[in-house]
Amino acid sequence: MGETSSSTSHSRQQDPSLLGYGFHGVIATSTPANFFDQQGAAYFGELEEAFMHQVTSLRRTQQSATISTAHHGDTKPFPTAATATPTARPPPTLDIFPAWPMRSVHTPKDGSNLTADSTDDSESSSKNNSNHSSDQLEAAANMAGQFDQVSQQQQQQILHKNMATSSTPKTGKTLDAKQTIRRLAQNREAARKSRLRKKAYILQLESSKLKLAQMEQDMQRARSQGLFLGGAPGANTSSGTAMFDVEYARWLEDHGRRMADLHGALHAHLPDGDLRAIVDDTLTHHDELFQLKAVAAKSDVFHLITGVWTTPAERCFLWMGGFRPSDLLKTLLPQLDPLTEQQVVGICSLQQSSQQAEEALSQGLEQLHHSLADTMAGGSLMDDADMSFMGGQMALALGKLANLEGFVIQADNLRQQTLHQMHRILTIRQAARCFLAIGQYHNRLRALSSLWVSRPREYSSAGTKELLGSSQVQSMTDGLPGGKCFKRNGHPPRYRSSTILSYTDSFLMYLLTFAYARASIRKGPNSTIDQRGNLPTEFFPKIQGRLMALWDAIVTMKATIPVTRKGSIIILMPIRHELTDVTRKAVAAIPVTLDIPIVIFYN
C-alpha cells in the first residue's frame, strides 16, 4: 500500500488528473438508453474533439510513462476495462456519452458522495468524459473515492488529461492551475479514503476467513465426535470426509444448475449437436462425483456406507454408498416413453445385468460380514484375558474391514457404467430427459428429507389430525394425481403429472407446516413461537432455505405445465429474493384453523 501511495503521489505531482477511463465497460452497458433519450446531438462535436485529444494525449503519455500500472490485481466492478489490459493502460476507448450539466457535478465533492451506485457513477463519469473540462476531474474525484482499483489508472489519466488540457488553447491558464490544484487535493483525499476503505475490507475478509477456518475446525471436531464409529478417527478421516461433504455440496449446486440448463436446452428445441454437448457434459459431471466418492472411500469408507453425506430419504434407499442401479432403471423405464423395441430390450437387459452384478456384490459383502464376524468372535469370548485377541486377530479383522472400500468402489463403478450404458442406448433427446428424470427423482428425495427433518413434532399424530382438520391431513397424505388435494373454488384441480403435484405439494406442505407451527402457539407450553403468533426470525432462514430448494425444483418443472392447466396449480413468485415476502404473505393467507389448504401467490 505504501508503495502505491508513494507512486501515486509521485505521479500526482508530475501530472495532475484525468478521469477514470476504467468505467468504460460499465458505462457502455448501462447508460445507452439514457444518453439517447436525454441528450442531443450537440454533444457529438465535443465528443469528437475529446476523442482526438485523448488519443493523442494517451499516445504521448505512453511514451513518457513513468507510472506503473500497479493494478491491484483484482477483478472488480469493471472487468471489461481492467482485464482487457491488465498491465498496460486502459484502452483509449472514448466513452461516447455526453457530459452532465454543471450543477450535478458540483454537488458531490470531496469524495463524500460516494454512496452512489455504479450506474450513477458511470453515468456521471461517462457524461463527463466527452467534456474535457473541470467537470471531468471532479467526477473523477468522486469515482476515485468509490473505486479504489482505478485510482491508479485515474492518476494516470489525470496525468493524460492534464497534458491534454494543457495542449488546448491557453485561455484561462491560471484558472486552470488553481482548479487543477483543487482537483488534485480532492483526488488525494478521495484516494486516501478509498485506500482506507480497502484496508478495512481486507481486514474484514481476513477476519471472516479466520472465523471460517475456526468453524470448519469445530465442525470437524463435532463430526468426528458425533460419528465416532470406533474406527480410526484421526485427523485424516475427518478432514477427508469434511472435504468430501464440501465437494459434494458444491457438486449438488453444479448439478442443479446443469439440470436447469438441460431443461432449458431441451425445451428450447436446440439442435441435436448442441444438446449432445450438454448431455455429455452432464455425464462427465456424474463421473466427477464418482471420482470424488472414490477419494472419499479411501479416506473413510464408513462415511459413504452409512450415508451421512446424503439426506435421510436417500439413505432409505442407500445401497453400498449410493443408489441401486437396477432400481433406478426400473423407475426410469416407464418415464422414457416412447422407446423403440430395441431400446426397451437394451434397457431391460441392462437392468438384468445390473441386478445380477448387484446380487453378486451383495453376496460378496455378506461373505465379508460372516468372515469378519467369525474373526471377531475368534478364540473365546468368555475369557477376560483378551490380550490374545488383540494383535493377530485384530490385525486380521482390520484387513477384512479394509475390503469394504473395494465394495463401495465396485458399486460406484456399477452406477457409473449404468449411466454410461443408458447414454449409449438412448437417443440424445431421450438421454437428456433421462438425466433430467434422475435429477428430479433425487431432488424429490432431498425435498422429502427436508420436510421430514422439519416436520412439526410437538404433538402426537392424533393431535395433529385434530388441529389440522381432515382435509389437511388428506392433502398431506395423498399428494398424487387424482388425489383430492387442493380445493380451489370448490373444484378439485386436475394435475398434469404427479411430478408437479408432488412438488407443489411439498412446497405447500412446507408452508403449511410453517403455518401450522405458527398456529400452534397457543397450545404448546414450550412452543418457540411468541405470544403474537410469529415465528422467531431465526426460523425463517431455515425454512426459507428449504423452500428455496423446493422452489428450484418447481421452477425446473414449471415449464412442463401446459398453459391450460396453469390455473389449477399454484403459481409461485418467480423472483427468488422475494420468497420471504411470499412466505409471509402465504402464511398470512392461511387461516389459523388451516382448513383451506391452498395458497395463491401472485405472478
Add this chain to the structure above:
Amino acid sequence: MDRVTKLASQRAVVIFSMSSCCMCHTVTRLFRELGVNPTVVELDEDPRGKEMEKALARLLGRNPAVPAVFIGGRLVGSTDKVMSLHLGGNLVPQLRNAGALWV
C-alpha cells in the same frame, strides 16, 4: 506364469481367487448366476500360489492380484472389468464364444 496360462487354458472360465478374498467370491457368484460353472483356483491353497499371485499381479498391473478372470484362456481382468463387460452386454457373448454358456 506358465502355470497360470496352463491352468487358464484348461477350462473355459478360470477364476484365480483366494479363499479369504470376498471380491473373488463376488465374481464367482456372478458367473454362477449367469449359469457358468467357473473353475476357481484358490491361490492360498495351491503350493505354487505365491508365484502365481506375483505373476498375476504383474499381468493385471495392480496389487490385489485376485480375482483374475480368464475366459477362453484369455485374460479378461479383475472385478471392475468383468462388471463393465457385463453391463455393456458383452460378457455373455464372450462366454458363449468360449463355450461356457449354451443357453
